[in-house]
Amino acid sequence: MNNCLIAKAATASSAPPFIESAEIAERHSAYLADESRFRGRAERLAFPESEAALAALLKAASEAGAPVTLSGARTGITGGAVPASGWLLGFERMNRVLAMAEDSDTGSFRIVCQPGLTLEALARSLARRNFEGSEQWPEAARKTLERFRAARAFFLPPDPTEQSASLGGMVACNASGARSFGYGPVRAYVNRLRLALIGGAVLDLRRGQARAGEDGAFLLRLPGGAERSGRIPSYRQPAVKNAAGYFARPGMDLLDLFIGSEGTLAAFSEIELSLEPAPETILGAIGFFPGEDDALEFVRNARKNHAGPEANPLGRLLAIEYFDGRSLDLLRAQKARQGGASHIPAFPASARAAVYVETGTSEAQLEDRAEALMEMLQASGSSPDEAWTATTGRETEILKAFRHALPEAVNQIIGERAQAHPGLTKLGTDFAVPDGAVEDLIRAYRDTLDNAGLEYVLFGHLGDNHLHANILPRTPDEYSRGKALYMDLARKAVELGGTVSAEHGIGKLKKELLKIMYGVSGIDAMRAVKRVFDPQMLLNRGNLFDA
Template sequence: MAEIVSCTDEFEEYLRDESRSAGSAESIVFPESEADVRDALHALHATGVPVTVQGARSGLAAGAVPHGGCVLNTSRMNRVLGMRRGSDGRFFVRVQPGLSLMELRDMLQKASFDTAGWNDESLAALAQFKAAPAQFFAPDPTEASAALGGIVACNASGSRSYAYGAARPHVEAMRVALADGDVLALRRGEVFATGRELRLVTEGGRELVLNLPTYDMPKAKNASGYFACDDMDAIDLFIGACGTLGVICELELALLPVPVEVWGASCFFPGEAEAVDFTIAVRGELEHATAIEYFDGAALDVLRAQKANNPAFAELPELADDARTCVFVELSCDDEETAEAELMMLCEQLEACGGDAEEAWVATTEAERAGQRFFRHAVPESVNMLIDQRRRTDPSITKLGSDMSVPDDRLRDVIAMYRRTLAEGGFESATWGHIGSNHVHVNILPRSAEEYARGTELFARWAAEVSAMGGAVSAEHGVGKLKAHFLEEMYGANHIAESACMKAQIDPKGQLGRGNLFSEEVLDAALAELA
């Protein structure tokens, strides 16, 4: 059994995540197996100690920041447990939740795994895997150090979610330990709700009857709150639940064949309107686009400054002076002929929307694509470096990054709303992200504590306006603790109360993930109602 120890100063790093938020905890435990998780939860359940689940702590919504109690960190649960091949030829891997996306990618690329403890079925599937075309796990959050359990817990996605969706459709099965240490074994396609009532049976033989929230989820990219709809698959409730319903102990993830041809095109425009027009046009024409990403003029200017002043960014390509916005499109095709045809259509739309096809950067080789990845990842890295410089003068400020999405027909509206309100507030900002899914990250770069405070107020206004457009307040980073008030704006207080009551039905002492998705006051009210 993993020992639960006092959370002394040596564990200070486990009180925060990439949101730059910090919390407190009295104890911490590092399980290495499902049995360790169950034992720890069983011990903590007896006295009702709050439990915050952590993986790599790469999240941006403070979901892994503890509000007292015990930290349960899964980083030592980092093994691939097995593999199988389905009757349809698809491959699936079974992993522990602490395995990082980067580690999984490396193992898949090399077809090399530590097979200690694998059964005969897994070893046979591995032999077939090595003989088959290369496979990959489609979700691609920017932070590849993220743990797979955390990716599933917030239903993370990334640039390729335009084609492949977020984490949810790629999760085939999971094992989840509940607050008392009992376990649910969930497999896609096996257990469904009846309307909004979901009945589950634990491995310990206990029946749970859950009343799902009755809200309608937005028709937009969404990682906001519990997945809930009529007759839903039970597994989907636990994906994106932000560690509030159980501890993920094991995942079975679906793999896809690596596309034969992956080409990228960075397309430059004289303004934002032209880039938006181009995005809408190519969404309707390109069948093989896997990513459509955006960089506004301020983001490009940040890169220009880094190239000029920072030797670490000297390899960035030279940006033309008249390039004020950029849309990156990735094409994934089964053959070169299809890729060429798609690229031709892309170039036609580029010209029609005011760009110059001769100025586009086209990558058809791995080396060229690596250069484009460096370009894309340099933007958020450069902005974080700028904010870190400002924090040396005023530690109270940090970057404010939005994560909101809207339906397809509201893209122009939401961009106009962002620009109008940023100008009214006199904010410095830089915008990039997943414009193909109407999901751009608007980053306010505060120059003072006063500006930071006004920026947080503006984000609250945006949450209200995006919700009114039928959008989502969190499209890929999850809600955690930082956006719980946004979630109430999106769904309303009554539906948030329903969510808290459902959590209380499965976690009757309210131990898991306190403060995530809704306030502790809302949770305590739900617990009192069910007591």
């Protein structure tokens, strides 16, 4: 067993020029915030375009003792890309696909890309089967591209809501999305990483190349021969969709340590990702239910055969999304406010819950899958005549518009309230629990928030037992009460065997939640791992835990 990571010296390069603090504030202020609206400050900003330039910047930062924050597309909502001070590195110029490879045994493809490439840019290139700069790829990669163009369609399955997310940010947070029920998070698609360490050394790590010992022990060997030993944290991770803290298992593949580490251990310079064959057809549907219990019954029935999709009459389920009665009421009110300009489709006035389902199928099986879905909806009290279905891209966009209208409405309401109370924000949970516990968590949400008289909606990825409760405070007092209850609900999720963050990560804004999940000893174990790769505690300082 090899538990040693061997770092090498980077190709020599000079660091790119810096933009200083005054110009950052004047011309580049967007880099000081993410979608959480949390704002920071930076003394210097630089845009590396290559691994060598990135390594040179990290070497210079180490020599200067300057904290470094890594900035992708800033689509996160936990402040992870927001600098507290020091240097800020933007990855938008490291945005190319560098090569393509093929697995001869399976006929599947892999792409090698830089971390600043966005998901939407990759999706466009895959759909067009054309990659900018591919004429400069190595000969083997160009030949693979020719085979890719002749093959069936392939895609990268993880689908976070923000398609403008960068691939580096997705890997750093182990991103997922609605289709994680069917495809899992991005971790499952990462085959190889090239990583630049603080100080300028570079690691090239492929899945299966190095594993921690059964006791968690591993070794980092630096250029020149110096070695640092470390140990994977011994805390037990929940058996749920999880994006909270360092991945930790006895004997784990050390590649997984960096996925979901939120940029605290190293900076990605190259990412190799597996592609999946795209479904021939996707059947989407939204069913409307008279009550929450009916919707939950439908979801239980739909999930029964998920482990064996060929035996499931619905095929391979990709997504199961939920909207509670409060969510539907908010959408009705928003549609009434917007009048004829509203893009929210009309839906049944009697509905008190809704479920969105996607399943991957073939043209030959489409009719049978649709019939089975309608029968299953009807068995749980949802009228097939009122259900919305989609099989074309345009029809699917209508269903997606309905899904996305809810968070948009929440953000608009909070934005209006913040005009009267500056600094007021929503409180959004990101908890997931094991199978069999989601109804207990829903009851906890209802009992806690109803008794407090707070306005809230409950929606999200019910297939993964991962629901978002968005608390909509009207005043600073309601915000304070809501925040205290939020922490109580986090404790309940952990008590049920779940996680405090299923997809958004921890960043700088949710560090107290990580303490609830792993305790002080778990945080100390993560901090010890960070010191192996970043003994000066400079990289993405303030993410996950305090330095």
